Every structure is written in C-alpha cells, then in structure tokens.
Amino acid sequence: MSVVPTALSLGRPAMRAARAGLARGRIELRQTFTNAQDLWNYLLPAVLLLVVLFFMRNATVPGTSFSLGSRTMPSALGMNIAFGGLVTMAMALSVDREDGTLLRAKAIPNGMVGYLIGKITLVAGMGLFSFAMQLIPGLLLLDGLSLSGTSNWLTLIWVVLLGMVATMPIGAIFGSLVTNPRNMGMVMLPLMALIATSGIFYPITNFPVWLQWIAQVFPIYWLGLGMRSAMLPDDLAAVEIGESWRHLETVGVLGVWAIIGLVIAPIVLRRMARRESGSRMAERREKAMQRIN
Structure with a gap:
C-alpha cells in the first residue's frame, strides 16, 4: 500500500516544476507579445522576406513556368523553423547562463526541469507566431501556394512539430557549449552555410551531387522539402x-x-548545470565589463 503513495510523491515535485515551467513560458510569451521592439523584430523579417519574394516573382524554377518566389516561400518557412529551434534556443540558454538565470534555476529543486520547459514553451510560441506572420501574407500575395486540402494542413502540422522537436534540443546543446552570447558566430556561420546549400532559395538539384548529399544529412533541407510538399502543386516534385x-x-x-x-541534450545540460557556480558567473561578468571598458 505504501508503494503507490511513494511513487506519487516522487512524481509530484517534477509535476510542480513542469507546471511552473509552463507558467513561466506563458509569462515570457505575454511579455514579448506586448513589447513593441519584440513585435518589430517579428514583423521586420516577415516584411523583408515578402519583399524579396515579390521581386523574385518573375523568375521561374528551372524547367518549369512556376514562380521561383512562390517556390521559395515554403522553403523559407522551413528554414525559419530550423533557425528558431537552433539559434533562438541557443541564444536564450547562453544569455541566461551569463546573467545568472541558470544558476538560480539550479539552486531550486527540479528548477532545471521547470526552466527547460519554460524555455521550450517560449521558443516554440515565438517560432509559431513568426511562422504565422510569414505564412498568412505569403498565401495571400504569392500565386501558386495552397493549403486547401486536409492532407496539406496535416503535412504542414507534422512537419512543423517534428521540425521543432528535431531542432530545439540541438539548439539547447549549442547554447550549453557557447559560454558567451557574443560567441554565437560559432553557431551562425555554419548555419548560414547550410542554408545556402540546402535548396532553400534555389532547387538543390542544380547543385553538385556531393553538395546535395551533405545538405541531406541536416534538418534544414528536410524542413524546406516538407514545407514545399504541403504548399506547392504536386507536379513541382519533379524538380x-x-x-x-x-x-x-x-x-x-x-x-x-x-x-x-533528446538523448544528448539532457546529458550536456546536466553537466553544464553542475559546472555553473557564482564564481564562474562573476568571472564571465568581469570579462564582459573589461571588454566594454
């Protein structure tokens, strides 16, 4: 009779931490959605993307009469899912590591569980909001894009969800390894190279075969392909x-x-949390002040 209460009592702290994490994520989302600067940061990339695609409208996909701008739209949506999962998560973790947020979470029982759930909620919410801000105008302004069928919507949903699950843990690993937010170039430069070679802005079949194989190893190409399959006509699969x-x-x-x-991220995060201390945080802060001065 004592086994069930014991199991329940072991699970209650983790459940409380999970609920606290969800609440934290909702609060941070509400803050970012009511902040004019954050909203501008969502709006500006969407506007820039639509402007670029508008000027690409008269170019065509090689071998077809289909607009290259319309073909690029779903690819860019897939790219943004990957970018949010990898870079936004990595940046959030590195910033919180530097300002002591992670250290405070570590000091609370099950605090890291709540922290990670809150951060996942925040990054996922930001990603979906940014995704919608680009998707809706794109469907209205660009010819040839469609989400008219149930199968199209189902494909869109599973690609987005699976893409987030595939990229956010990797972003958390990057964030654990980058000790300083100013060193995010270590993540950004390889990511930009992958975006350029993953068929996002131009069909990958026009690239050398060896480059096609490299691109297919990473999630960015597959997210772009999944988005294209949901939004483009079936005959575009020919390219x-x-x-x-x-x-x-x-x-x-x-x-x-x-x-x-999902296997590696918890291991890396636990090791990173164990290494965190007040002296390490103070040392990083002192170095940052020296750079400013």
Whole structure:
C-alpha cells in the first residue's frame, strides 16, 4: 500500500516544476507579445522576406513556368523553423547562463526541469507566431501556394512539430557549449552555410551531387522539402531529388535528429548545470565589463 503513495510523491515535485515551467513560458510569451521592439523584430523579417519574394516573382524554377518566389516561400518557412529551434534556443540558454538565470534555476529543486520547459514553451510560441506572420501574407500575395486540402494542413502540422522537436534540443546543446552570447558566430556561420546549400532559395538539384548529399544529412533541407510538399502543386516534385516529396525520408531524418537531440541534450545540460557556480558567473561578468571598458 505504501508503494503507490511513494511513487506519487516522487512524481509530484517534477509535476510542480513542469507546471511552473509552463507558467513561466506563458509569462515570457505575454511579455514579448506586448513589447513593441519584440513585435518589430517579428514583423521586420516577415516584411523583408515578402519583399524579396515579390521581386523574385518573375523568375521561374528551372524547367518549369512556376514562380521561383512562390517556390521559395515554403522553403523559407522551413528554414525559419530550423533557425528558431537552433539559434533562438541557443541564444536564450547562453544569455541566461551569463546573467545568472541558470544558476538560480539550479539552486531550486527540479528548477532545471521547470526552466527547460519554460524555455521550450517560449521558443516554440515565438517560432509559431513568426511562422504565422510569414505564412498568412505569403498565401495571400504569392500565386501558386495552397493549403486547401486536409492532407496539406496535416503535412504542414507534422512537419512543423517534428521540425521543432528535431531542432530545439540541438539548439539547447549549442547554447550549453557557447559560454558567451557574443560567441554565437560559432553557431551562425555554419548555419548560414547550410542554408545556402540546402535548396532553400534555389532547387538543390542544380547543385553538385556531393553538395546535395551533405545538405541531406541536416534538418534544414528536410524542413524546406516538407514545407514545399504541403504548399506547392504536386507536379513541382519533379524538380526535387528523386522527383518525389519523400515524406518517409523526411520523417526518418528529422526523427533521427530528434532522437539524437533528446538523448544528448539532457546529458550536456546536466553537466553544464553542475559546472555553473557564482564564481564562474562573476568571472564571465568581469570579462564582459573589461571588454566594454
């Protein structure tokens, strides 16, 4: 009779931490959605993207009469899901590590559980909001894009959700390894190279074969492909590798990245949290002040 209460009592602290994390994430989302500067940071990329795609409207996908701008729109949406999961999560963790937020979370029982759930809630909410701000105007302004069928919406939903699961843990790993937010170039430069070679702005089939194989190892290509399969006409699959949307391969590659991230991220985060101390934080802060002076 004592086993059940014991199990329940062991689970209650973690559940309380999870609820606190969700509440924290909602509060941070409310703050960012009521901050004029944050809203501008969401609006500006959406406007810039639509302007670029508008000027690309008369260019066509090689071998077709379909607008290259319309073809690029879903690819860019997939890229932004990857960018949010990788860079936003990494930046959030590195900033919180420097200002002591992680150290305070570590000092609370199950505080790291609540912190991570809150951060996941925040990054996912920000990503979905940014996604909607680009998706809705894109559907209205660009010809050839459609989400008219149930299957299109289902594809869009599973690609977005699986993409977030595949990228946010990897972003958390990057954030744990980057000790200073000013060193985010270590993440950004390789990411920019992957974006340039992943068929986001131009069909990947026009790249050298060896470059195609490299791009297919990483999530960015598959997120772009998944978005294109949801929003573009079926005959546009002819310009993809294998002349197919390759849904099974998309699930497989994103699933492998999700498993890798979910297995490794907790290990890396625990080690990072164990190394955190007041003296380390003070040392980082002193170095930052020296750079400013």
